[in-house]
Amino acid sequence: MSDLEKDPAEVVCDGAGAEGPVQELLEPRQVVLGRTTKVRRLLPNKDRRMVGAWCFADHYGPDDLTARVDSYDVPGERGMVVPPHPHTSLQTVSWLIEGEIEHRDSAGSHAMVRPGELNIMTSGPGIAHSEISPPSAPPMLHGVQLWVALPESARNTVPPAFNAYADLPVLELDGARAKVMVGTVGxxxxxxPAYTPLVGADVTIEPGRTVAVPLTPEFEYAVLVVDGEVSAGQVAPGFGEMAYFGTGRDAIELTAGAEGARFVLLGGEPFDEQLVMWWNFIGRTHEEVVAARNDWMASVEAGGSSRFPAVLGYDGAPLPAPPLPGTRLKPRPRAR
Incomplete structure (x- = not known):
């Protein structure tokens, strides 16, 4: 999935990790994705830019694709339409709750993203991909798109790849069920595949139940609510909100509202490398991001390149990169 803000901010994370348990409510901001989809962006957040190696989190929908009337509609287009765009030094994690998305990438992968099935794309030094709602897609679209920063040890050595998992392991708890997307829970x-200690899970809690979700004390954690409402101590994130809990816990008690709750649990060892994020690129320096943008624009003009080959099967032009900012990066911490 692409960050399509017209003037994307540069973000530098200095690697400072969380220290102990906390409770913070992170509210989303609305961003236009592609030509037709609006999302709620939770990470990077003005107060918290990373959770472990998770560095980007968008929550979109549920949208009725048969009744789109907002100002972003484009005649003849239905649902998600994200043309080929690049990524570097990261993994994209696609997780659908409702709907269907067609994925194509420059490594030659072609797959349908469906609810409950994990699709994870590893960029290595560079990959490009497209995402669209096919004509046969169900009427509702609801999901999350996540990015994981690759560590220095892997980001330029792991080859571009796409992995899909139709059957994921499930942790059964008293009053809850957790489908483990990445890493280990309980x-x-x-x-x-994960290249840093990492956790991602889709958790459903029965109405009114309180559940102790097992955690790893060395990890920092957050929950993104995709249905209903949960409460934990002083925070009660509702639909489309995220609660951050820091490190130092072996479990956290979460209580679902009267209608039940569903959330995405994100966690991981605090990432200790400095990152520079701009548009769809992750690097370590300003110069590295500039080089990635130049390589992408050369690929757009040439119809493909060694770093960013063409996305075969997509009918349309790739996305050009927005203009670079006029100033150099200034480091900012993982949290305000």
Whole structure:
């Protein structure tokens, strides 16, 4: 998924990790994605830019694709339309709750993203991909798009790749069920590739129940609510909000509202490398991001390149990169 803000801000994370348990409510900001989709962006947030290696989190929908009337509609287009765009030094994690999205990438992958099935794309030094709602897609679209920063040890050596998992392991709790997308929760481990200690899970809690979700004390954690409402101590994130809990816990008690709750649990060891994020690129320096943009624009003009090959099968032009900012990066911490 692409960050399509017309003037994307540069973000530098200095690697300072969380220290102990906290409770913070992170509110989203609305961003236009592609030509037709609006999303709620939770990460990077003005107060908290990372959770472990998770560095980007968008929550979109539920949208009725048969009744789009907002100002972003484009005649003849239905649902998500994100043309080929690049990524560097990251993994994209696609998780659908409702709907269907067609994925194509420059590594030659072609797959349908469906609810409950994990799709994870590893960029290595560079990959391009497109995402669209096919004509046969169900009428509702609802999901989350996540990015994971690759560490220095992997970001330029791991080749571009796409992995899909239709069957993921499930942790059964008293009053809750957690499908483990990445990493390990309560002894249940996902087969998905991860290059830093990381956790991602889709958790559903029965109406009114209080559940102790097992955690790893060395990890920092957050929950993104995609249905209903949960409460934990002094925070009660509702639909489309995120609560951040820091480190130092072996479990956290979460209580669902009267209608039940569903949330995405994100966690990981605090990421200790400095990152520079701009548009769809992650690097370590301003110069590195500039080089990635130049390589992408050369690929757009040439119809593909060694770093960013063409996305075969997509009918349309790739996305040009927005103009670079006129100033150099200024480091900012992981949290305000």
């Amino acid at each position: 002894g249940v481990t996902s087969p998905a």
